[in-house]
Amino acid sequence: MIELRNVSVTFTSKQRRDVEAVKQASISINTGEIFGIVGTSGAGKSTLVRTINLLERPTSGRVIIGKVDITDFKGKSLRDIRLKIGMIFQHFNLIHTKSVASNIRFAMKAAGKPDNEIEQRIPELLSLVGLLEKAHTSPAKLSGGQKQRVAIARALANQPDILLCDEPTSALDLDTTKSILELLKDINRRFGITIVIITHEMDVVKSICDRVAVMGEGEIVESGTVYDVFANPNHNLTKQLVRHSLTLELPDRLIAEFKGIIFKIIYRGSQAESPILSEAVALFNLKLNILHGKIEYIGGKPLGLLIIGVAAPADTIAALFKYLQESTYSVEVLHESD
Numbered sequence: 001m002i003e004l005r006n007v008s009v010t011f012t013s014k015q016r017r018d019v020e021a022v023k024q025a026s027i028s029i030n031t032g033e034i035f036g037i038v039g040t041s042g043a044g045k046s047t048l049v050r051t052i053n054l055l056e057r058p059t060s061g062r063v064i065i066g067k068v069d070i071t072d073f074k075g076k077s078l079r080d081i082r083l084k085i086g087m088i089f090q091h092f093n094l095i096h097t098k099s100v101a102s103n104i105r106f107a108m109k110a111a112g113k114p115d116n117e118i119e120q121r122i123p124e125l126l127s128l129v130g131l132l133e134k135a136h137t138s139p140a141k142l143s144g145g146q147k148q149r150v151a152i153a154r155a156l157a158n159q160p161d162i163l164l165c166d167e168p169t170s171a172l173d174l175d176t177t178k179s180i181l182e183l184l185k186d187i188n189r190r191f192g193i194t195i196v197i198i199t200h201e202m203d204v205v206k207s208i209c210d211r212v213a214v215m216g217e218g219e220i221v222e223s224g225t226v227y228d229v230f231a232n233p234n235h236n237l238t239k240q241l242v243r244h245s246l247t248l249e250l251p252d253r254l255i256a257e258f259k260g261i262i263f264k265i266i267y268r269g270s271q272a273e274s275p276i277l278s279e280a281v282a283l284f285n286l287k288l289n290i291l292h293g294k295i296e297y298i299g300g301k302p303l304g305l306l307i308i309g310v311a312a313p314a315d316t317i318a319a320l321f322k323y324l325q326e327s328t329y330s331v332e333v334l335h336e337s338d
């Protein structure tokens with residue numbers, strides 16, 4: 001488990017005023033999970049994640065890895081703990097004057113690994129990331145996705161328990177992003193490595209994270225399972241972030257012209273798979289229009305959003321509203337014509 005307890009990081013400089021990059025942030029990351037950190041630019045995500053391997057020292061607060069408080073580690077104990085924590089970055093940070101194999105060799109030599117172990121491990125790592133045939137190539141000649149694969153192989157070279165990923169797919173196109181995320185997930189499942197991933201893309205969170213923390217202006221404003229955060233965002237920042245994935249825009253014309261009432265309904269879990277609407281139609285003898293809708297699957301669990309329009313007498317509408325409140329996750333009136 002990784003635990004950050006009330007971690008603050010303040011950057012001080014003589015020329016400029018102090019920057020409180022991280023303020024009293026607390027998170028617990030379970031062993032073996034994929035934990036996402038999302039937030040706006042400058043929110044302090046990178047700074048927070050860099051406290052996990054003490055690339056950034058907290059100004060106050062504690063960093064605990066597997067029950068051991070490492071906050072004050074220095075020298076050999078710090079080097080040893082860092083070997084257990086691999087890291088990858090948006091721009092890969094490979095050494096272009098060395099071949100792919102030498103990039104990995106360099107990381108293993110720095111960790112004091114013996115030559116025979118290094119030479120045995122390099123091809124294993126390269127085949128894990130699907131780049132065995134590129135061993136002698138310069139990283140400069142590889143595509144972005146291939147470079148990130150090399151960076152992943154290098155980060156895994158010393159068999160870490162934790163992999164920190166700072167925007168690992170932000171420089172990649174959609175298909176490449178997908179393949180890198182699949183690789184990370186595969187590594188997580190096969191080796192039980194705990195993964196912490198910073199991203200500004202909610203799609204990344206949705207596709208691989210188990211839990212997520214949302215960061216704004218140095219603070220963790222919300223955290224929870226990915227499903228809960230998407231289905232029920234509390235903080236405004238979270239609402240903004242998930243909006244792209246869970247809103248449906250109706251054309252103004254349609255709203256202006258619609259005679260009746262327009263409801264927005266959210267379904268969670270098994271509700272999304274039961275015939276609630278057709279039951280409502282039968283129960284209240286309704287005519288209803290489905291104006292917009294979609295079902296998202298997050299970690300295999302459905303989350304549905306539906307916008308319906310109904311024209312009916314007021315008492316029927318009231319009864320329908322009550323029925324929907326009882327049988328769905330939430331129902332809201334979007335518009336009512338005069």
Ligand SMILES: Nc1ncnc2c1ncn2[C@@H]1O[C@H](COP(=O)(O)OP(=O)(O)OP(=O)(O)O)[C@@H](O)[C@H]1O
Binds near residue numbers: 021042045
């Ligand atoms: N070494 C540093 N010295 C001074 N200020 C810094 C330093 N590193 C980061 N900051 C400041 O701390 C704040 C948080 O930066 P950080 O890089 O952690 O944000 P971020 O959420 O990772 O942003 P992005 O999404 O743009 O990568 C910013 O205001 C940044 O300018």
Ligand SMILES: [Mg+2]
Binds near residue numbers: 045046047166
């Ligand atoms: Mg950053």
